[in-house]
Amino acid sequence: MKPGGGPARTGGMTTSGPERTVNMPRVNLPSPNRRVWLGVLAALLVAWVLSQGVRVIPAGFVGVVFSSFSGVKPDVLQEGIHFVVPFVDHVNLYDARLQEVTLAHDSPNANDAEGAIRARSKEGLDITADVTVQFRIDRAKAAILHKELGRNYVQTVIRPQVRSKVRDAIGQFSAADIISTQRQAVEASITTSLRDVFSRNNLVLDSVLLRELRIPDSIAKAIEQKQAAEQQVAVERNRLQQSSISAQRAVVEAQGAAKAAVEQAKGEAQALSLRGKALRENPQLIQLTVAEKLAPTIQTVMLPSGGNFLLDLKSLGSAGTAATTTAAPATDKTAP
CATH class of the missing domain: 3.30.479.30 (Band 7 domain)
Incomplete structure (x- = not known):
C-alpha cells in the first residue's frame, strides 16, 4: 500500500484489503451489417408467408376453400398443388373415393x-x-x-x-x-x-x-312348410298336366290313325273301281290276270286271233310226246 492508506495498484490489477477486483482487457469486435441481416430476415418471412398459401390436394380428395372475407368459394380444388391467399383462405379436404x-x-x-x-x-x-x-x-x-x-x-x-x-x-x-x-x-x-x-x-x-x-324362427318354419306344400301341389299339378297332355296325344294319334285308315280305304276303293272299269273296257286283262295267277306252275299261251281261250302248253307237250312214241315203230317198218 501506498503511504496514506490508499489501495495499492500492481500492473493492471487493483487490490483493496481482503477483496480483489480484476479488470479484464476489452476486445473491440467489428459490428455486423444490419442491412444484410434485415434482408435475410425479410426473405425468410416472405418464404414462410408464401408457404402458407401452398396447398396440396391428395389423390382421391377434393378441396373446398373457405375465405374469411367471402365465405365458401364455389370452385372446388382437385388433386394437385394449389395456391391460396395465406391466412385468409382455409382449405377443407373431402374424401371423394367410394x-x-x-x-x-x-x-x-x-x-x-x-x-x-x-x-x-x-x-x-x-x-x-x-x-x-x-x-x-x-x-x-x-x-x-x-x-x-x-x-x-x-x-x-x-x-x-x-x-x-x-x-x-x-x-x-x-x-x-x-x-x-x-x-x-x-x-x-x-x-x-x-x-x-x-x-x-x-x-x-x-x-x-x-x-x-x-x-323369427317359428314364422320361418311356418313359411317353409307352406312353401313345401305349395311345391308339392305344383308337382301334382304338373303330373296332371302331363297326364292330360298324354291323353290328348293318344286321342290325336287315334284320330290320325282313323283318318289314315279312311283315306287308305278310299284309296283302295278308288283303285278297285278303276280296276273294274279297266277290266270292263279290256276283257283281255282278265285272261292276263288269270295267267299271272297260274304262273309259274302252269304254262299257258293266250291266242287272241279268233277268240278268247287259253292253251295249256303242258297238255300239248304230253300229246306231242305220245304221238312221237306211237309213230316211231311205223317208221322202222318202212325202212329198207
Whole structure:
C-alpha cells in the first residue's frame, strides 16, 4: 500500500484489503451489417408467408376453400398443388373415393341407433335387416355439400335416410316373399328411393346391399312348410298336366290313325273301281290276270286271233310226246 492508506495498484490489477477486483482487457469486435441481416430476415418471412398459401390436394380428395372475407368459394380444388391467399383462405379436404356405411347387428359399436334395421313386413311380422350402402360425394358439388351439410353428412343424412327407406321398402312385401323370391325387388325399391335422396344432398349412390334378412324362427318354419306344400301341389299339378297332355296325344294319334285308315280305304276303293272299269273296257286283262295267277306252275299261251281261250302248253307237250312214241315203230317198218 501506498503511504496514506490508499489501495495499492500492481500492473493492471487493483487490490483493496481482503477483496480483489480484476479488470479484464476489452476486445473491440467489428459490428455486423444490419442491412444484410434485415434482408435475410425479410426473405425468410416472405418464404414462410408464401408457404402458407401452398396447398396440396391428395389423390382421391377434393378441396373446398373457405375465405374469411367471402365465405365458401364455389370452385372446388382437385388433386394437385394449389395456391391460396395465406391466412385468409382455409382449405377443407373431402374424401371423394367410394365409401360405405353398414348398419348391422355385428357391426362395431352396434347399438339401438347404429345396429341392424328393424322393420315390419306387409302382414306386420318383425324383420331385421343388415344393410350396406356404398356411395361417394359429388366432386363438382363438394362446395355446396360443405356449405349445407358439412363433414358430418353421414350422421345427419345417410344413416337416418337409409333406415327410413329400408323400413318403407320392407313394408311393401310379405315376409315369405322377402326371404324367398322378392329379395332383389326389395333392393331395387330401396335403391330407387335412396338415389333420389342422395342426389338432393349432393351425394352419389353406388349400390345398396341387403346382407341379411332375419325373421323369427317359428314364422320361418311356418313359411317353409307352406312353401313345401305349395311345391308339392305344383308337382301334382304338373303330373296332371302331363297326364292330360298324354291323353290328348293318344286321342290325336287315334284320330290320325282313323283318318289314315279312311283315306287308305278310299284309296283302295278308288283303285278297285278303276280296276273294274279297266277290266270292263279290256276283257283281255282278265285272261292276263288269270295267267299271272297260274304262273309259274302252269304254262299257258293266250291266242287272241279268233277268240278268247287259253292253251295249256303242258297238255300239248304230253300229246306231242305220245304221238312221237306211237309213230316211231311205223317208221322202222318202212325202212329198207
